[in-house]
Amino acid sequence: MATKTLPSWDVITKHDVFADANHDEVARLNFLTHLNVHLSANVLPGVKNAYETQVKPEFIKAQGHEPENRHQLRAAITQNHTFQMWSALRRNTMEMRQQAGRAQVLRQIEDIVAKVEHYNEGADTLKLDESIAIPENVGSVDIHCQPGCYYTEYFENDVTVAASYDLGLFVTTAGLLGALSDGGGQAVGKWLADNHPDFQPKRILDIGCTIGHNAVPLAQAFPNAEVIAVDVARPSLRYAHARAKALGVNNITFVQADAENLSQYQDESFDLITTAMFWHETSDTAMPNILKEINRLLKTGGLTLHLEQPQYQGMGVYEQFIRDWDTYYNNEPYWGPMHDLDLKDMLSKCGFNSDDLFETGVVSLVDEKIFGKREKGDAGEDYGRAPVWNAFGLWKK
Ligand SMILES: C[S@@+](CC[C@H](N)C(=O)[O-])C[C@H]1O[C@@H](n2cnc3c(N)ncnc32)[C@H](O)[C@@H]1O
Structure with a gap:
């Protein structure tokens, strides 16, 4: 049965090193979460319909057969306006999640770093090693549009990317x-x-x-x-x-x-x-x-x-x-x-x-x-x- 309650970002469990959120930030994260739910529940079925009723018949007319693999399908569907709208909005929710999360964390980064330091100082259960190089699969791309990926740090004890990831994941996964x-x-x-x-x-x-x-x-x-x-x-x-x-x-x-x-x-x-x-x-x-x-x-x-x-x-x-x-x-x-x-x-x-x-x-x-x-x-x-x-x-x- 379909989910009745729209997930509210604000019920997320705020552990001690979690970033604070003010009214406007909660509203923005909820807007993005609900836009994601809307895109997958209500807009994505329209993409399937556009494929079945427009893109596939045109492909068959031109090629004499259905798309044989996803690459042929993608090449055919990229000019379809329903697909373009869904895809652009989906990309934008990710870009906006990343920028919103980063801004929210940066305005309070000193406090978050201080709390993190409180838990980490002198602990033998955290073993960092500066000699470890970032492998190419991590270093060559800002995975899912996350500025700085998982590893970039701009100052001593920086945790910006991590705190932003923690608060933003809910937006993309809609609470699941x-x-x-x-x-x-x-x-x-x-x-x-x-x-x-x-x-x-x-x-x-x-x-x-x-x-x-x-x-x-x-x-x-x-x-x-x-x-x-x-x-x-x-x-x-x-x-x-x-x-x-x-x-x-x-x-x-x-x-x-x-x-x-x-x-x-x-x-x-x-x-x-x-x-x-x-x-x-x-x-x-x-x-x-x-x-x-x-x-x-x-x-x-x-x-x-x-x-x-x-x-x-x-x-x-x-x-x-x-x-x-x-x-x-x-x-x-x-x-x-x-x-x-x-x-x-x-x-x-x-x-x-x-x-x-x-x-x-x-x-x-x-x-x-x-x-x-x-x-x-x-x-x-x-x-x-x-x-x-x-x-x-x-x-x-
Ligand atoms: C998608 S995240 C994994 C999510 C995480 N397992 C969780 O439970 O939420 C991928 C992680 O793998 C790390 N990673 C990628 N290649 C690695 C490697 N060769 N050695 C260690 N970590 C690696 C990245 O830095 C990143 O933090």
Whole structure:
């Protein structure tokens, strides 16, 4: 059943290092969130209709067949006004989210940095390393139009990019990640508890943790485990560490490291290795290097599990085209090439037994703080709108 309540940005959980928001900022973020909901719920169906009734028939008339792949479809649809309107507005909501978030953070950056410093000072659970270079997949593009990507810093202890990411994600995901933007990690914890209750990892590695949105619920699901969360982006790690502490989570060590080379960790030294929404931001050289490291680091009997959007293989041409929008219009150049990969092939090239690969949906609960309580008569489990996350993984035998 359709969501009845429009998500309000202001119900987001404001942990101690979260940026303040004044009336006008809340209004702007709500406007952008609701515009995104409107675009996907009401405008996007018009793009499909324009494709079916105008673009496809014209293509067939000219070519004698339907578009055979998403590239042909995209070439044909780019002159269509309905597509142009939806695409331009979608790009603009992202640009506006980034600029609004950045301005909101910058007007109070000294206060945020001071709070972050309070949590980080002298902590041995934050390990920064200035010698770590930013890899090309991160350094060559401001991913999803985020000024400065995840790593740029302009002054000592800068966390601007990270604080802005934390407050802006809700706008793009329209609350579906939950009030702490951690629905993915929560879903992994729930999936493990439901399906593998005896699996109690002692050492967990989360790769590409950014600000720890999904490492934190994992650490909460396994409070006795030692969690290592790595990323190359120093401002994100500073903020992640302070955010975790502010949320009362103490069993994560945030480490600045390039996941293509984690030689500081021994072979078979982790029981569980995770990523969340990570692979689509890695290149065709970075991804195999990181997978080989995962294979080396994972214990026999251990699990590696990855939340990611589904691969394109077997998907209809129109759905592929829509999902591929980010590749061309949202500064996500690795998105399409990554989702085109044959995962089995990639995993076996990196030393895994690809017969062990499984793909599954992991389900997170709807956050009542955002969407309200289930009403009498609502269809299906969890309002019929529980977010299902696509995951792939394998147990190392
Ligand atoms: C889309 S974000 C991941 C989101 C995050 N996992 C979450 O749960 O919200 C991708 C992250 O991967 C990091 N990254 C990309 N390549 C990396 C590498 N080779 N080593 C470590 N981190 C990397 C980026 O800096 C960025 O923070």
